[in-house]
Amino acid sequence: MFNWYVGLLALSGVIMLALAAVREGQSTTTRSVDAIFGAVYLGYAFYLAFLFDGDSYLIFFQAFILPVVMVVNYFRNRTPKPKLTDTQKAWREYQKSAGRQ
Known part of the structure; x- marks a missing residue:
């Protein structure tokens, strides 16, 4: 079980670092x-795999929620935004000029 945990931590860290390397569709803050x-997860996996000498450890499966949320957020932000029709553009301009937005 310990090896699976360390492997999943390392995999999560690599995935998050790969998401950070992609510039398109993400803000600088998100990256x-x-x-x-990603660096924290990969560093912790390295620590557990090579430096940890303890007898007991805790497994936090909640730690794997964050990488899933980040991947979902990445793909959600990459979906193209619908283009406005001429009527919608005119309506927005009217709203701005009337001071309603």
Whole structure:
């Protein structure tokens, strides 16, 4: 079970670092958060795999919710936004000029 946990932590870290490397469709803040958490996950996996000498450890499966949320957020932000029709553009311009937005 320990090896699976370490492997999943490392995989999560690599995935988050890969998401941080992609520039298209993400803000700088999102990419920074992906990079920071990716490095933390990968570093913790390295620590557990090579430096940890303890007898007991805790497994937090909740830690794997964050990578899933980040991947979902990445693909959600990559979906193209619908283009406005001429009527919708005119309506928005009217709203702005009337001071309603």
